Amino acid sequence: MLKRLPLLFLLAALCVPAQARVDQVTYMKNGAYAGKIGTYALAGASYLDSRQAAKLLGGKIYWAPVSGKLTLQMKGKTVVFYMKSESVLVNGESVTFPNPMIVRGGKAFLALDFFTSKHFADAFGFRLDFNPETSVLAASREVTVTSVNYFSHPDKTRVVVYMEEPLEFQASQKENNLYSVNIFGGVIAREERLSVPDGVVRGIDLLQENKTARLVISPGENFGKVSAFRLSDPDRLVIDVSKLVVPVSQSITGDAPAEPSAPAAPPAAEGVTVITPSAGIPAPAEQPVPTAGGMALPDKLQTGSGRKKIVIDPGHGGKDPGGQKLFGLKEKEINLSVAKALYDLLKGEEAFDVMMTRDTDEFIPLADRSVIANNFKADMFISIHANAARNRAEKGFEIYFMSEKASDPWAAEVADFENSVIGLEDGGGQSDPAALLLHSMARNEYLNEGSQLAGLVSAEMEKRTPFVSRGVKQAAFYVLRGTYSPGILVEVGFMTNSSDQKHMNNKATREKVANAIYRGVMKYAEMKKWK
Numbered sequence: 001m002l003k004r005l006p007l008l009f010l011l012a013a014l015c016v017p018a019q020a021r022v023d024q025v026t027y028m029k030n031g032a033y034a035g036k037i038g039t040y041a042l043a044g045a046s047y048l049d050s051r052q053a054a055k056l057l058g059g060k061i062y063w064a065p066v067s068g069k070l071t072l073q074m075k076g077k078t079v080v081f082y083m084k085s086e087s088v089l090v091n092g093e094s095v096t097f098p099n100p101m102i103v104r105g106g107k108a109f110l111a112l113d114f115f116t117s118k119h120f121a122d123a124f125g126f127r128l129d130f131n132p133e134t135s136v137l138a139a140s141r142e143v144t145v146t147s148v149n150y151f152s153h154p155d156k157t158r159v160v161v162y163m164e165e166p167l168e169f170q171a172s173q174k175e176n177n178l179y180s181v182n183i184f185g186g187v188i189a190r191e192e193r194l195s196v197p198d199g200v201v202r203g204i205d206l207l208q209e210n211k212t213a214r215l216v217i218s219p220g221e222n223f224g225k226v227s228a229f230r231l232s233d234p235d236r237l238v239i240d241v242s243k244l245v246v247p248v249s250q251s252i253t254g255d256a257p258a259e260p261s262a263p264a265a266p267p268a269a270e271g272v273t274v275i276t277p278s279a280g281i282p283a284p285a286e287q288p289v290p291t292a293g294g295m296a297l298p299d300k301l302q303t304g305s306g307r308k309k310i311v312i313d314p315g316h317g318g319k320d321p322g323g324q325k326l327f328g329l330k331e332k333e334i335n336l337s338v339a340k341a342l343y344d345l346l347k348g349e350e351a352f353d354v355m356m357t358r359d360t361d362e363f364i365p366l367a368d369r370s371v372i373a374n375n376f377k378a379d380m381f382i383s384i385h386a387n388a389a390r391n392r393a394e395k396g397f398e399i400y401f402m403s404e405k406a407s408d409p410w411a412a413e414v415a416d417f418e419n420s421v422i423g424l425e426d427g428g429g430q431s432d433p434a435a436l437l438l439h440s441m442a443r444n445e446y447l448n449e450g451s452q453l454a455g456l457v458s459a460e461m462e463k464r465t466p467f468v469s470r471g472v473k474q475a476a477f478y479v480l481r482g483t484y485s486p487g488i489l490v491e492v493g494f495m496t497n498s499s500d501q502k503h504m505n506n507k508a509t510r511e512k513v514a515n516a517i518y519r520g521v522m523k524y525a526e527m528k529k530w531k
Contacts, residue, residue, distance in 0.1 A: 025112075025130070027056045028138040037137065040102065040109045047102055047109035048137075057139075058234050059124075063108050067396075067470070070101060070108050074124050076149040076162055081110065082393070088114075090123045092390055112137075125189035126164075145186040145213045148206045152198040154243070156224075159204060161215060161237040169237055171228050177219035179226055183237065186213025200224070200243050217241065308380065308530050309353045310346055310521070311373040311485075314339035315385040318363025323388030323495050328505035331386045331495055332361065337507070338492060339384045341514035346521065351530055370483045380453070380524075381487035382517065386504060387494045395497040396468035399458040400489040401450030449486035452527070457488060457520030464516040466503050467493045490517060 024036045025048070035056045038049035050070060054061040059074030068083030080089040081101040088097045097119065100111050112130060114120055115137070121127045125146035130137050144164045151158045161183065168184045187208070194204040203218040217226075217239065224242035231238055314335040316322035322331025329337075339356055346354045355376055357369045364372075373381050387398065454472045462469040492513055493500035503509045 023135075025135045025137050027053075028136055029056075039112070040104055042102060045099065046112040048112055048115060050101075050108045050110045053110065053115070061108075065103075065106065068103075070110075072110070076147060076160060077123050077125075079120075079123050080391075081108075082391075085393075087391070087393075088119070089391060090119050094391070095119055125162075143187050143189045145183060145188045145206070147189065148192055148194065148204060148215065150194060150196055150201065150204060152196070152200070156243055157196065157198055157200040157241045159201070159215075159217060159239040159241070161206070161213075161239075163235040163237065166230060166232065166235050167237075169228070169230075171226075171239075173226065177223050179217040179219070179239070179241075181215040181217075181228060181237070181239065182209075183213040183215065185211060187211070188213050196220070200241050215239075307353050308351060308525070309355075309376055309378050310380045310382065311355055311357065311376055311378040311483075312339045312343055312346075313357040313369050313373075313381065313383040314359075315383055315489075317358050317361055320363055323386060328501060331388075334386050334492065334495075334504050334510065335384045336361070338510050338514050338517075341511050342382070342384070342517050345514060345518040349522075351525060373483045373485065378483070378485045380521070381483045381485050382521075383487070383489040385489060385491050387491040387500075388496045389494055390496075392496050392498070395494050395500045396470040397458075397461050397465070397493055398470045398491040399454040399461070399472050400491070401454040401472070401474055402447060402487060450488055453486055453520065453524045454488045456523045456527075457490065457517050460516040460520040460523075461490075461513070464519070465512045466509060467500060467513075 023039050023041065025039055025046075027034045027037055035052075037052045037056060040047045040049075050063070050072065051061050054072055054074070057074060059072060062071040062073065064070070070081045070083075072079045072081070077091050078089075079091070082088075083101060083103060086096050086098055086100065088095050088100050097111070097114055097117070100114050102109050115128045116130050126139060126143050128137055128139055144167060146162045146164060148159065148161050150160070161181075163183070163186070167186055169181050170184070171179065171181045173179045188206055191208065192204075192206040196203060199220045199222045201217055201223065202220045205216040205218075207214045207216065215237075222244040224244040226239060226241050228237065228239045230236070314332070316332040316335060318332075320332065322335065336358070340359065343354055343356055346352050355372075357372050358364050369383075387394075451472070451474070458469060458472050461467065490513075493504050495501050495504070
């Protein structure tokens with residue numbers, strides 16, 4: 001019997017399904033060996049280890065095993081895959097690709113055929129070729145300038161040119177502010193023309209002129225000073241265009257400029273406290289040390305007794321309806337409904353003074369919402385929103401706290417959308433350098449407390465609402481950035497998902513959401529010994 005065991009083991013090995021096999025391919029970059037990528041062969045198709053492939057190609061992978069979503073990010077472009085789905089989002093556009101992703105042993109593998117497809121080349125600006133006889137995957141890297149993108153910020157517009165290698169450049173600016181950059185040795189994948197509706201830059205053109213790539217930036221009305229520099233890992237050329245700020249005239253006599261008249265307070269619902277940004281708040285017995293602009297950083301981290309002040313911020317409102325909807329209520333209406341329910345719950349607690357940034361359908365600039373909270377001397381700030389996505393399969397709630405670095409590309413995209421309301425504002429909200437430094441201090445001081453509050457609220461939302469959890473995340477939300485207190489932003493659900501929208505249209509579900517946030521706040525208060 002013992003003599004038969006080796007034979008049995010050999011037979012067992014031969015019986016392993018031939019359609020499943022693990023191997024490697026060699027990756028060549030510019031004709032030189034760059035590394036190995038693990039593969040998995042299944043039913044005649046080869047799949048690449050997504051993390052290893054992204055690393056050698058100069059990109060990053062964001063893999064969420066629970067939701068089955070994988071994001072490949074490279075050179076400012078993204079491709080999103082979903083487990084057991086043939087739908088692939090290529091830079092926001094949905095395409096169909098058969099069996100693009102599999103998961104084995106907790107690892108995500110992407111179809112080799114996708115890397116060699118036109119979709120990949122169009123997405124990232126270069127082509128990959130695979131030789132099955134030699135198992136070599138090679139990059140056709142004649143292109144040295146792969147793409148251009150822009151990012152609008154409150155104080156500037158950043159233009160980024162992604163390159164395959166560090167290239168020399170020369171910049172020039174004409175009298176009409178038309179700004180041009182010649183990138184020597186630059187070979188573009190394709191000519192690009194981008195429209196930039198942010199008032200600082202009007203448009204961006206990427207052109208090919210012989211062996212030189214040429215970038216032309218057309219100025220907008222608020223086109224300010226320009227600085228250009230190179231960054232590495234990955235190689236890219238960055239052009240920052242500052243937003244032109246008209247200086248405020250100063251009196252040579254030293255007299256302070258006249259105080260603007262305070263705007264009338266919006267009508268308030270019975271029993272709901274609402275104050276305008278300029279509304280006066282009685283000063284406490286001890287004032288914090290003032291800084292530039294009369295602003296100060298109050299201490300909101302003290303524990304112990306005393307009524308704590310909480311500000312509830314229903315997102316959007318008035319001319320800003322919020323995200324698109326499939327049916328039913330608008331986002332601004334959902335936000336206000338949840339906020340009012342939360343207000344009623346917290347107002348019943350002796351430990352809290354509670355107010356709302358708005359209690360009617362009105363437009364309030366993001367900067368003013370922060371000012372309202374700071375004038376109220378808030379100890380906690382809660383902003384209520386609803387989500388939206390191009391892919392209608394996206395669903396669930398997310399809880400955000402403030403951080404300049406987004407936790408993943410989706411978090412950055414959500415923050416960009418919520419911050420885009422700045423385009424509806426009439427200007428203002430500009431801070432001097434000392435005030436900006438104060439904002440930075442506040443963000444650092446309250447970051448940990450914001451993350452704790454977000455974790456507690458997330459746990460209650462998962463337990464008490466029908467929405468699935470997408471986790472606690474961090475991103476640079478404008479409304480949280482200027483608030484001097486621990487703060488969170490709640491994305492209740494996706495208005496672009498039929499199931500989530502149905503839940504949010506239901507009053508009982510909105511009250512469950514408010515109750516979950518309330519319970520998270522109460523646990524935070526107990527942890528901080530506020531009660």
